[in-house]
Amino acid sequence: xxxxxxxxxxxxxxxxxxxxxxxxxxxxxxxxxxxxxxxxxxxxxxxxxxxxxxxxxxxxxxxxxxxxxxxxxxxxxxxxxxxxxxxxxxxxxxxxxxxxxxxxxxxxxxxxxxxxxxxxxxxxxxxxxxxxxxxxxxxxxxxxxxxxxxxxxxxxxxxxx
Amino acid sequence: xxxxxxxxxxxxxxxxxxxxxxxxxxxxxxxxxxxxxxxxxxxxxxxxxxxxxxxxxxxxxxxxxxxxxxxxxxxxxxxxxxxxxxxxxxxxxxxxxxxxxxxxxxxxxxxxxxxxxxxxxxxxxxxxxxxxxxxxxxxxxxxxxxxxxxxxxxxxxxxxxxxxxxxxxxxxxxxxxxxxxxxxxxxxxxxxxxxxxxxxxxxxxxxxxx
Numbered sequence: 206x207x208x209x210x211x212x213x214x215x216x217x218x219x220x221x222x223x224x225x226x227x228x229x230x231x232x233x234x235x236x237x238x239x240x241x242x243x244x245x246x247x248x249x250x251x252x253x254x255x256x257x258x259x260x261x262x263x264x265x266x267x268x269x270x271x272x273x274x275x276x277x278x279x280x281x282x283x284x285x286x287x288x289x290x291x292x293x294x295x296x297x298x299x300x301x302x303x304x305x306x307x308x309x310x311x312x313x314x315x316x317x318x319x320x321x322x323x324x325x326x327x328x329x330x331x332x333x334x335x336x337x338x339x340x341x342x343x344x345x346x347x348x349x350x351x352x353x354x355x356x357x358x359x360x361x362x363x364x365x366x
Numbered sequence: 367x368x369x370x371x372x373x374x375x376x377x378x379x380x381x382x383x384x385x386x387x388x389x390x391x392x393x394x395x396x397x398x399x400x401x402x403x404x405x406x407x408x409x410x411x412x413x414x415x416x417x418x419x420x421x422x423x424x425x426x427x428x429x430x431x432x433x434x435x436x437x438x439x440x441x442x443x444x445x446x447x448x449x450x451x452x453x454x455x456x457x458x459x460x461x462x463x464x465x466x467x468x469x470x471x472x473x474x475x476x477x478x479x480x481x482x483x484x485x486x487x488x489x490x491x492x493x494x495x496x497x498x499x500x501x502x503x504x505x506x507x508x509x510x511x512x513x514x515x516x517x518x519x520x521x522x523x524x525x526x527x528x529x530x531x532x533x534x535x536x537x538x539x540x541x542x543x544x545x546x547x548x549x550x551x552x553x554x555x556x557x558x559x560x561x562x563x564x565x566x567x568x569x570x571x572x573x574x575x576x
Contacts, residue, residue, distance in 0.1 A: 222381070229384040232388055236395055237391055240391055256505070259402055261401045263543070328500065333429075337496065345410055347410070350407075351405055353504055353507065354401070355401070
């Protein structure tokens with residue numbers, strides 16, 4: 206009799222999505238751990254030059270960043286188009302670098318101060334005059350370890366572009 | 367009183383919430399670590415009388431404001447292309463033209479008496495104009511460092527043919543926090559030896575006061 210007839214449904218059984226949240230959470234945790242939030246909002250154009258003899262800059266807490274480049278489009282009216290220095294979140298003058306270094310040093314533990322590195326993130330279109338001035342200031346502040354931050358690539362090829 | 371069962375919280379939208387968070391972190395993530403050319407600035411002190419350096423031991427590079435390179439070494443001056451710079455620098459460093467105490471046993475160069483004596487004596491000097499593009503400057507720095515690395519790799523492999531890594535890779539291993547302490551200790555000795563053999567005597571001229 207039809208009472209015992211098995212219900213034969215043609216469609217496939219639905220895939221269980223019960224573990225979907227777990228998978229998503231796993232991904233979420235990965236990205237949360239791997240994320241480094243941008244500390245500074247860039248107010249300048251910052252296209253780094255390419256180089257291939259690079260060293261990695263580990264230990265992000267021991268790096269001080271100095272940005273140099275043309276003010277980006279929204280700041281052009283106010284600050285012009287000449288390359289400027291950006292320290293933390295504002296434009297700065299060359300003379301403010303020593304104070305910046307001192308402040309960065311004061312915010313670190315004393316035994317870590319000798320390991321501080323200054324990363325110069327300079328736009329490839331900037332000219333060396335400004336960079337030389339910065340380097341002189343860094344020498345005056347006795348912050349001698351520097352790193353010209355670059356992207357990894359062939360220096361010659363990118364230059365000829 | 368009748369025991370009321372606590373109503374179950376509907377967890378159906380948990381996935382949606384997690385997705386929302388996930389997308390947020392995906393967008394804000396920057397995983398890459400910075401990398402770049404590490405250099406050390408000379409300390410600020412007035413050198414009373416600079417040491418006398420023989421002209422043949424200096425590889426003087428000058429980059430002008432039109433991003434052209436002038437090379438002055440061994441008594442000749444010429445314009446040099448950036449792509450030829452690495453080879454020229456290697457030839458200069460590796461020349462080994464010294465005699466007697468200054469003789470260079472490990473150099474494999476031409477032994478031109480008008481070029482550098484040995485690795486230790488050879489100095490590369492770089493001067494740039496205020497109008498030089500930063501990009502050119504980095505490219506020049508890159509080529510010079512490449513020349514040093516090339517020689518250091520060669521000598522490192524000669525010393526440690528069985529290690530299976532060259533100088534640059536060994537240094538990377540040394541700086542890697544995952545390398546064990548004993549390995550680091552062993553590497554350090556070898557790296558120091560090469561660094562002593564081929565020191566990076568690469569100076570940048572004091573900016574001209576105008």
